[in-house]
Each structure stands twice: as structure tokens, then as C-alpha cells.
Amino acid sequence: MIKTEKILHLKSSRGRKVRVVREHYLRERVPCYSAACQADCVNDGKLLPGDLTHYVVPDAGVLVDFLEILEFRELQGIVFTQTACQALHSKGRRYYNRLRNLVKDPRHDCVLFHNEFQRYSYRPREKGESLEKWQTRCVYWAAVWYYNHLAGLMNVVMITQDRAAVDRFSSLSSGVFVVSVQDYLQNFWPELQAAHELLGSISQALQEKEGEDSEREFAEHLPAEVLEAGIKSGRYITGTLNVSKHRAQSEAAVTTDGLSGKNKDLSSGVLVFGSRNRNRAVHGDAVAVELLPKTEWRGTDTALTDGPGDDKSSEDGETKPVPTGRVVGILQRNWRDYVVTFPNRDGTPSQTRNSQRILAVPWDRRIPKIRISTQQADALQDHRVVVRIDSWESTSLYPNGHSVRVLGRAGELETEVQTILTENCIHVPPFSDAQLREMPVNSPEKPWKVEAAEAARRRDLRETHLVFSIDPLGCEDVDDTLSVRSVAGGKLLELGVHIADVTHFVAEGTLTDLEARTRATTYYLADRRYDMLPAVLSADLCSLLGGVDRYAMSVMWQLDAETLAVREVWFGRTLVRSSYQLHYELAQALLDGEAAAVPEIAELGREEKDAKMAQLTGALELLTHLARHLRAQRDRGGALELEGVEVRAQLDEDRNITALVPRQPLEVHETVAECMIYANHWVARKIQETFPSQALLRRHPPARQELFSQLVDTARAGGFTVETRTNKDLADSLDRAVDPEDPLVNRLLRMMATQAMSQALYFSTGAQAQDQYYHYGLALDRYTHFTSPIRRYADIVVHRLLTAAIAVEKGAGPDKALPSNKEVEEMAHHINKKNRAAQRAQNLSMGLFQCLYFKERDPETDQRCLADAVIYSIRDNGVLVFVPEYGLKGAVYVKNKEGQVVAAAPDGSCEWQSGTVRRHPDHISTTSAGGSATFRLFDHITVRISVRSTHSHGDCLNLEVVSDRPHRGAGPREPRPQGRGQLVQEVVRLAEEAQEKAAQLPKLSKEEREFRQSRTPNLYSLLEEVREEALMDPDWVSQVCATTA
């Protein structure tokens, strides 16, 4: 090792220049991380393949400005030099972290080379040499070192935007080419259109940046050390900026994290009013705010407004003043990819002198307009484009950005679906070849078989147990099966839940595992889904299909036949062969004693068939008996049964919406769900007891009492008392709140209760006190997810924990080190985040399909645009309604912007007249010359549904009252016949167990697959939707708190 000196010129925080001399050690051997290495480097970890045509070495300038291009997975053989990385680090931690993740991620073909520690590649900086020139020179010599180190077997391309460097170095040594980024892409990646476009857009943005105006529009952000001191002293408050969806221009709240204890007033956040005070913070950024003097505090505006989620507000008018502040600094930018449209230019020159600059309008109303430079502004009118923000200087009213890619024409289904995915940071590319190469093969030529050695390690249930599955008709990915039998001469019952052994096929750290972890879940949209695992696993080798041998992970209980008390629980890996792949309707028919054909035994002779049938029916009956008992047990503990909305669009071959098949709730759904809940609960106990500080569990915190206030008030208006003190009180009082005349009343109250609930969350047992483990909705002290490893990554983590727990029990240590509490908690956080994104995307896609459905119809003439609606909330200028037929909610105005009010004629028909409106706790009434109208809570009215289109944002539905009577006078008691060609809705029972039920559902039948049509959306997520859209919301600030809590 050679010691030398390295001289650094640093800038102190006050701007003073400091010269630092560092000892610098040079080594002969620094790993090259190349499979083509000729020198026996100690290359641990990721390697660059040896069979590429070249390696590419970007210089510091390229890395700083064009990192995004280097992020394309198609680019191979990238060597990042230490020199370039340090340059990137000085640009900001965010960029540096992105690079680190890139290098860590095995799906990206790139490595980091410590060129400044390599004796033969390091070049000290010369006197008078600029930093940039020196960096470029360093990178060049690193490139030369690679060429020589690999003995000239691999060409090396250095890319730089420094023309002088190209001239100077390009002919200096053979085998090392020096080219610009443009030339590189053109010569080596001519097909990679997306990269070329991105390059153009970034280059343009860089050019424009040079000619910025210098007048200041915003206050400067405070330097980091001032912020830090101010945060410590309590002068500044930190939190996440949440921009109001409804008043995006003016209102935002900073939700404080962990500060509520110190300062009770701030528990519902700090209001940031107006763009000056927001000071360039963008929705989602972590910021520091300073409170304004109390005299400048203000309330938030809460009347019904146009735009999405009209129904967001509680007390109309302005609320009382709340703590109000201004942003003084940004702690962390949380910028993502944004979908925008370009403004309509109507042939006029654009807003700025430079005709290439436009203000793009983000799809998400909470995001400010983004200034981008483009030559395609006209060509891309009416298109949706993905952009990224680069910077937001204090001299600019808007942030600067550049376009990344074009999604397509606005309004087209594919564009809109891609918009939804992008806006929710859902990245679901097809599985790569490298991932698929990890998969086991199962083809007619080479069928997959159970390995003898593997079989020997497992408990073989194939001959001893009647194993069967119950799923939706046509389901291909069966991840759970059941068995039940009487043992010990009838004294004991043995219940078994056998789950697909996904972790047998997906080893930790493999590419497939990483991809599954990144996705965290399978994504279900209204018309399609994106799997978490490749199909060979999800629909084949992991799927516990009938009649084939499969690996499973099982939980088996020995229960007292009389009392059903648990005597013994066994966890372990098994080998199963499912005898029956039943669907719900068939299983229910068997239970109900109806004549039903079971395909698996259809060919058998009479006698054998009868015997098999009796055995199967007996098992189903036993299972039902058990599940009823388990359910009753949880009911006594206070398990909740909630209500949600389910809509399912069915498409024809041309993918037009034609109909919905109503799904009747069957008891057998609950039976299966109950068994799954039981398995999840027992696995949670097992892993928590074995790993008290690093098990992944799922908790459901009790709702905050104040969120129930509207439910309580609404119920009271209907003459019911709803108790919310405990889950048991709530469950019991909801059961009693039944209007025999109108079943919708109970359904609405349950929906409101659902919405007041907190979200269930994954967590690490080491990160919470044990009394926080409780699952409120299920009334269980511990809970986790174990039963759907094909669709949820949490279950994969839990399977690995269970495997380790079994190993510990047997006296062996776990195979490898388990993730620490911190790592499990980070994983939980990631999965929670992805689940929320999945739910939002699903809800948005359901809304998209509803709009597509109504867009096709003329609201003036088409009877299907008229529907019955029930009022569940009263506002200053209107009411909020629920339309059961289509499962949608929305605002209905009784007073419009022109000041006219709704007047009802004697026959109930409504029209706009000038008049006045008066609001009461449980009703709202209008008076006008043409008559008056009164709308009460729980009244049924008739609404007309139409679509309101906007250029930049998605479409939304508009509800308008046409009569203050129930639709068609039929009243709510006789639901309309659900014919073909009609979008039908169905309301189903809900709670977290519904999620279990739903876990059975999201599976495609063969024909659905062909049309990329998925099954019913996950019910639990629809429960979440109810919350998202906030039928009732006390105060949006506290709402924001609740959802981010």
C-alpha cells in the first residue's frame, strides 16, 4: 500500500473555502468486479458479465446530469467510478442514494470501481486544474485501467459531455473509446427509443436552466445547520406536507410526526396557507415549518366544491382558526414521476419568451404546474406525458422539470390505466429473462416432479388426508387448501390448513424474490391484474391444483371433538395432493343437500361415487360446524362485521362493459375465511413467541373516538344508538341499528363505521409494545398473514419466519441470519406503502370504469343514468348520497353557484329556481316561488348520473337530483331486476375477514384471463376506498393525520 496526500478544497457552511489535506492510500489490488478478470481479483458480490461487447464508464458530469438514462435496465456493463460517485454525492443525498440502490440491485448490470484507491488508475489533481477537468481525467484513466486489467479482451467506452475531453482522449489509447452520451446511445443502443427521448428532454432542460430569470419569487430555504438548531430548540416543526385535494392552490397541512406529545395544539397538524407560505414545498415533501403569530392563524374552507371527492368536508363555511405556519426549509424532497398534460395553446405563442417552454398541468391536482422545455408541445396535445421535477429555484414561480416518456392519448383506456399506475408509483414490467431463468421448468417434455429427497423431509399427507380447496369458479392460483377429519376414535378433530409452499421455490435474495419484494403484492385493477410472481409459480407449481402432488406449508390442529378446545398444534412442511378443487357455489350446494355434480368423481360407478360424495359432504359439514364455533368465539370478543361496496364490471370481447354477475354471499365463504383467520392467528402466535422482537405481524388499531362522531349523529337521526367505546359495543349496537323498512340504513351505518376505522398495518414485534399488537376488527390478540403467499409478499416473509421458528424448535438454528427488528420494520413499512398504492390504484381504476360506463350513455335519454340514491350526510349547500345500484357516492347540490335552489313539484320532480336554503342537523330545506323541498337523512331520492370531463385530470361523475322521491317510486325494498347490459352493484359483508374471503377471490377464470378481465376487486380495498373518499370527514386536517398515522 502506498501513502500519498490528497488535497480537497471544501466549502464550509458559511461559504468559506477550506483546504483539507487527507492521507490517501493506494493499493495494488482493487476488485474489478468483472467476470472477465484475468488477474484473480477478490470479486465478492455482483459481477459484470464477461461476454459483453464493451463496458461503459460514465464520467462525473454524465452521472450528475444523466443518471436517469443509466438507470435503464437495458444498459449493460456499466462501471461507476468512485470519482463520479463523489461528484454525484455533492449534488445531493437523494441522487447518491439512487445510485447506491442501482449498484446494490442485482437486476441492474453495473458495479462500483474504487478508482481512487487503485495505484495504477489514480491520478492526483494538478495545480490549477479545475475540479471538473480533473474528474474527467480520473475517469478516463479508470477506463484505461479496465482495458489493460482485462488484458484487452473487453473494449471500454467512456462517455462524457466534455467535448475537449473527447478530442483529447479519444485517440490516446486503442480499445478505449471516448464519446458523448448522444453518440453512445446512437451507436450502441439505436433501438432504445425511450432513452433517446429522455436524453433529448434532459438536454433541453439543462440548456434552459442557464437562462433563468433571477428575480426572487420565494424566500430562500434556511441552511441545514440553522434548521437543525431550530428543530432542536422547538422553534421549527417538522412533518410531511399534505396538500388539500380540494383546495390545492391554497390549503396544505404539515402533519407532524411524533410532536403531538410536546405540543397538544399541533396534533392535527399545521395549516400552510397560500403558495408563498408553502415556499416551493411539494405534496409529500418532508419540511420544517415555523408557526405564524396567532393573529395570522386561520380556518380552513370546507364547503362542497367542484372537483373530485366533492363530498370532502364536514362543517361548511370556515372552521375556527388552527395553528398556521410557513415552510422555512425542505428536509427531504419526495418527488416522484408525475403524469401531466400540456396546456391547450390555441395557436397562440406560449407564455414565455422561449416558445419551447410550457407549463405542464399534473394529473394530480395537489402537484404544482411544472415548467418543462419541449419541442413536442403541439404534437403531444391531448396526450399524457410522464415528467420529473429537476429543481425549484427561489427565482421561479414553478418547478423545472423534463419529460420522461409519453403514455398515450388522454381518455384512452390504456393511457388512463398507465396513468393510474404511474401516479401510484407502481412499476410492473414483464418478468425479465434472468428472473424467468430462475424458475423451475414444467413442460410436457420435461414435467416437474416431486424430488425424493425433498419428499423425505416432508410430512406426506397424500394417502392419509382428504385435502380439498374451495375457490371461485375457474380459479387457477390455489394457494390454500383444507382438510378435516375425526381421529382418536372420534375424541379429537383434526383441522388442517395447507398453504402453497412459495418459499420453497423463491429463495431469499434471488431476482424473483427481489422483484416480488419490490412489488409487495399482486395488483388488481378493474380489468386486469399484475402478478407478484411469474405464472409458472402462481398458476402452476405453487398452485395447489386438484389431482397433482404439491409442496405445502401446513398448520394442523388437534381439537377436542366436544369442546373444540385446541389440544395440539403442528406446523411444518408437507406434501399434499388435493382431491377436490371445489368452487363456492358447488360447495354450498353440497352443504345444502342439493343435487350437484362433482367433476372429480363424475366418472365413478354409483356405489363408489356415493361413498366419496358422503365423505366429502361430511368433511364440508364438519368444517362448517368448526367455523361457526370459531366465529362465535371471536364474536364474543367483539369481532366486527362491516360493510363495503363491491362493483364488478364484466367485459365483452371488445372490452365494453356489459354486465355484472352478482356474487351472493354464501356461508361457505365465511367458513373458508374463518379457517384462514385461524391459521393466520396461530402462525402469528408461533412466530411472535419464537421471535419476540423480529416477527412480522399485522395489527389493527382501534379507531379514534372522534372519528365516530358523525356515525353516532347520523344514527341518532335515524332513531338508533350506536355505542363505540369498544369493538364489542360497536358490533352489538350496529347489529341493533336495523330499520325493518329499509335495509340500506344498516348498510350505510356499517359503511360509516368502516370508514372511521384505522387501517390495519404490518409491523415488527420489536417496534411495538405488546398491547399494541391487538387486531381490533378481528378481535384477536395477534394476527399476521400466512395464507396467500402467491399474492402477498408479507406472507412470504412470514413463511420464512415460520420455517426458522420450526428449525429453532427442533434445536437447529435458522439456516441464515434472520432479519433484524429494524429490517422487519422497514419491510413492514414498504409493504404497507405498496398496499396503500395498490388500493388507491384499484379504486381509481374502478372509478375509471364507472366513468367509461356512463360516458357511453346520454344522461338525458338513457334510463340507466337515473338511479335511486340515499342521503347519508347533510351539508350547507347540498347532501351526500350513496347510490346502491352502482355502488357510488357523491355530492348532490341543492343550491348551485348561481344561487338557485332545488324546488320540488307536487309529483316530486325537481328544478332550479331562485330561492333560499336552510340547513338543519338532520335535514336541509329549500324555499322558492315554485315550491319547497326537504331532504332528510336516509331519504331516498332520484339522481341523474353524468360524466364531467376535464382535459388534464381524469373524468369524474356528476350527480344531480331529478326527483325528491325514490327512483321509479319502487322504493328501496324492491331492488331493480339485474338484467344483462346493466352495471350492477352488490354490497357485501366486510371486515378484515372479508380480506381473507377476498384472498380467495382475486383469481382469474380461463375466459377472464383471455379478456384480461379480473375477478371482483379485493373487498378490503373497497373498504379502504370508502375511507379514501371520505363519505364523512370531521376535519380534513385530522383526516390527513388519521390516514398517515
Ligand SMILES: [Zn+2]
Ligand atoms: Zn480483476
